[in-house]
Amino acid sequence: MKVLWSVMVVVILLLQVRLWVGEGSYAQVWGLQDAIAEQRAENATLAARNERLYAEVRNLQSEQGAIEERARMNLGLIRQDETFYLVVEH
Template identity: 75%
Template sequence: MKWLWAVMVVLVLLLQVRLWAGEGSFAQVWSLEDTIATQRAENAELGVRNERLYAEVRNLRSGEGAIEERARINLGLIAEGETFFLVVDP
């Protein structure tokens, strides 16, 4: 009967070790939950950035005003009949 108790104790200890330190253990699950939370936060940031880019694409496709505005800001476009003034701070 003593050997049966000894075997049972060894089995319980082995199961506890696997529960706390082995594959699929609590430590591994907590680590994976942290990784998932980090990835979800990054995905949310990238989702916001994608929405801004989609809005910009829709704006550029919708009309010529957006394209002209981009050309004025980035390329220094001056339309016919306009006068360009450059103001320099002293």
Template identity: 75%
Template sequence: MKTLWAILIIVTLMLQARLWAGEGSFAQVWSLEEAVAEQRAENDQLAARNERLYAEVRNLRNEQGAVEERARMNLGLIREDETFFLVVEN
């Protein structure tokens, strides 16, 4: 009877060791869940950035005024009948 109890205790300890330290253990599952949560957060940020870029592309494709506005602001584009004034602050 003592041998049976000893075997049961050894088997239980081996299963517990695998549960806490082996492959598929609680520690590994927790680290994987953490990695998945971090990746989802990064994916959400990238999806929001992509949506902003898609909206900007749609705006540029549909409206000619958006292209002109962008050229004026970023490239300093002026028309032939316009006068350009550059204000320099000290």
């Protein structure tokens, strides 16, 4: 009888070790859940950035004024009949 109990205790301990340590264990599952949560947060940030970029591209494709405004702001575009004034703040 003692041998049977000893064998059962050893089997239960081995099953517990497999449950808590190794492949498919609770520790691994928790780690993967954390990694999934981090990846989803990063994906949401990147999706928002992509949507802003798509909106900008659609705006540039649809309106000529948007291209001109961008050229004025980023490249310093001045038309031939315009006068450039530089305002310097003290």
